[in-house]
Amino acid sequence: MPGLLFQTLKGENAAQRPIWLMRQAGRYLPEYRALRAEKGGFLALVYDSEAAAEITLQPIRRFGFDGAILFSDILIVPYAMGQDLAFTAGEGPRLSPTLIDTQLAALHAVPERLTPIYETVRQVRARLGSDKTLLGFAGSPWTVATYMVAGEGSRDQHVTRALAYRDPGAFGAIIDAIVAVTVEYLAGQIAAGAEAVQLFDSWAGSLAPDQFERWVIAPNAAIVKSLKQRFPDVPVIGFPKGAGEKLPAYAAGTGVDALGLDETIDPLWANKTLPAGLPVQGNLDPLLLEAGGNALEERTHALLECFADRPHCFNLGHGIGQFTPIEHVEQVLGAVRRWRLRA
Numbered sequence: 001m002p003g004l005l006f007q008t009l010k011g012e013n014a015a016q017r018p019i020w021l022m023r024q025a026g027r028y029l030p031e032y033r034a035l036r037a038e039k040g041g042f043l044a045l046v047y048d049s050e051a052a053a054e055i056t057l058q059p060i061r062r063f064g065f066d067g068a069i070l071f072s073d074i075l076i077v078p079y080a081m082g083q084d085l086a087f088t089a090g091e092g093p094r095l096s097p098t099l100i101d102t103q104l105a106a107l108h109a110v111p112e113r114l115t116p117i118y119e120t121v122r123q124v125r126a127r128l129g130s131d132k133t134l135l136g137f138a139g140s141p142w143t144v145a146t147y148m149v150a151g152e153g154s155r156d157q158h159v160t161r162a163l164a165y166r167d168p169g170a171f172g173a174i175i176d177a178i179v180a181v182t183v184e185y186l187a188g189q190i191a192a193g194a195e196a197v198q199l200f201d202s203w204a205g206s207l208a209p210d211q212f213e214r215w216v217i218a219p220n221a222a223i224v225k226s227l228k229q230r231f232p233d234v235p236v237i238g239f240p241k242g243a244g245e246k247l248p249a250y251a252a253g254t255g256v257d258a259l260g261l262d263e264t265i266d267p268l269w270a271n272k273t274l275p276a277g278l279p280v281q282g283n284l285d286p287l288l289l290e291a292g293g294n295a296l297e298e299r300t301h302a303l304l305e306c307f308a309d310r311p312h313c314f315n316l317g318h319g320i321g322q323f324t325p326i327e328h329v330e331q332v333l334g335a336v337r338r339w340r341l342r343a
Helices: 004-009 030-039 042-046 049-063 076-080 111-127 141-150 158-166 168-192 209-230 244-254 267-273 286-291 294-306 326-338
Strands: 067-069 084-088 092-096 133-139 196-201 236-240 258-260 280-284 312-316
Touching: 004 133, 004 196, 004 312, 030 042, 030 049, 042 049, 042 084, 049 067, 049 111, 049 326, 076 084, 076 111, 076 141, 076 168, 092 141, 111 133, 111 168, 133 141, 133 168, 141 158, 141 168, 141 196, 141 209, 158 168, 158 209, 168 196, 168 209, 196 209, 209 236, 209 244, 236 244, 244 258, 244 267, 267 280, 267 294, 280 286, 280 294, 286 294, 286 326, 294 312, 294 326
Parallel strands: 067 133, 133 196, 196 236, 236 258, 258 280, 280 312
Antiparallel strands: 084 092
C-alpha cells in the first residue's frame, strides 16, 4: 500500500496531511552531530553509504515523518561532471575550476562519483517501512550552474547572471550538460528505490521573467519530460524558491506533479491562483519553527486550513535551521497529526 505522502503527491486529497521537512536530517539532531563527529566532514558522510543511510533514517525514527529524503547534496552533480568539491567550515561549498575561468569541455567527467549515492538509496529503501515514501533529489540546472560558474554561492548570482546575458550560447551548453547528468542521476536514484524526487532551485528568485523562462522553466521541463518517459508513475516535486508570481507559469511550463512553496508565498494567493488539484508542499517559515510558541501552532493550523481543498504536503518554506529546538518540531508534528479534513 503506497504511503500517505506518495498518495498526496499523486493527487489524492486525503483526510490527514503527510509531513516531512526539508533538511530534516541534519545539524539540529544530536544523533546527527554525534555521527558526524565520529565520521568526519560532510562530504565524507555523503560518500559513506552506510552512514548516509543512517542519517536519512534518523528523523524517521525520532519523529515518524511520512517521507525520508536522501542525505546528499545538490553539488554531487558538478562533482560527477569533473569539478572538485570541498566543504569549508564557516564558508560553505567550493567548486573548482570555476566555469567563468575554464571551458566546460575541459572538465573530465567522473560518473562513478554517483554510484555511492545509489547505494545509499538502496540501503534506505531496504530499511524504511512500506508506509514511508523515499524521496530522491537533485539541484535544478540554474541553481547548480550558479555554483559551477562562480565556484561558490552568492547573494545575487551576479557572475552567473552576467554570463547568461553576455554569452547565452556558452551558458546554454552548461545548462544542457547539467540537464543530461541530472536526468541520469535521478533515474539512478529511482532505479535504486526512490519513489518520488524533488528538484531544488534555491536561486530561482534572482532571475528576470524572460531569463526565468529560459533558465528555470525550460531545463526543468526537459528533466521532467525525460523522467516521465522512463518512470511515468514517479512524482516529481518542483521547488523554485523565490519564484513568486512566476509560480503559475512554472507549474504549467515544467509539468511537475507537485509544487513546493517557499515561506514568502501567500498561501491564500497560491491556493486561488495555482491549477486546481495540483498538490502543493510547504510553506511554514523555518524561523517560526525555530521561534516556537502559540504563533507556531496557529500558523500551522492556518496553513492546513488554507490548503484543505487540494492535496497538501505539510513542510517548511525552506530547510530547517540548525538551532531549531526538537520540541518545536514535535509541536508542529502533533498539530499536523491532529488535523483532519472535514467532510
